[in-house]
């Protein structure tokens with residue numbers, strides 16, 4: 001069943017809380033992600049930077065990892081929805097790496113993020129043209 005406006009607002013509130021836990025001393029961009037999983041629970045993620053910059057983990061993939069430890073069936077449909085927020089840039093669509101990962105676990109799911117003119121949404125099934133698959 002589709003999410004209500006209230007569900008989406010609640011997801012956003014959780015994402016904001018998660019963004020407060022970001023470790024981002026290098027970029028200053030604190031990203032939070034709240035993932036509504038197929039078990040009905042919300043799993044959180046934040047970006048985790050590193051002095052070796054390229055090792056940085058994005059908030060979205062951090063949330064996917066958090067959910068994976070709890071979900072053992074139909075993992076390709078694990079992500080029902082994920083809301084992404086940050087403290088800086090006016091619009092924060094997920095990066096290419098996160099799209100590839102969400103694609104694998106989010107069949108039928110939706111990505112929400114804050115845009116310059118309010119909330120935006122994307123279908124995970126269409127999030128990455130010609131996504132890589134084996």
Ligand code: THU
Pocket residue numbers: 024027029031046047048049056057058059060093094095098
């Ligand atoms: N970042 C995310 O957490 N998610 C994205 O989809 C884009 C980028 C983080 C990584 C890094 O810590 C900071 O934002 C700046 O790139």
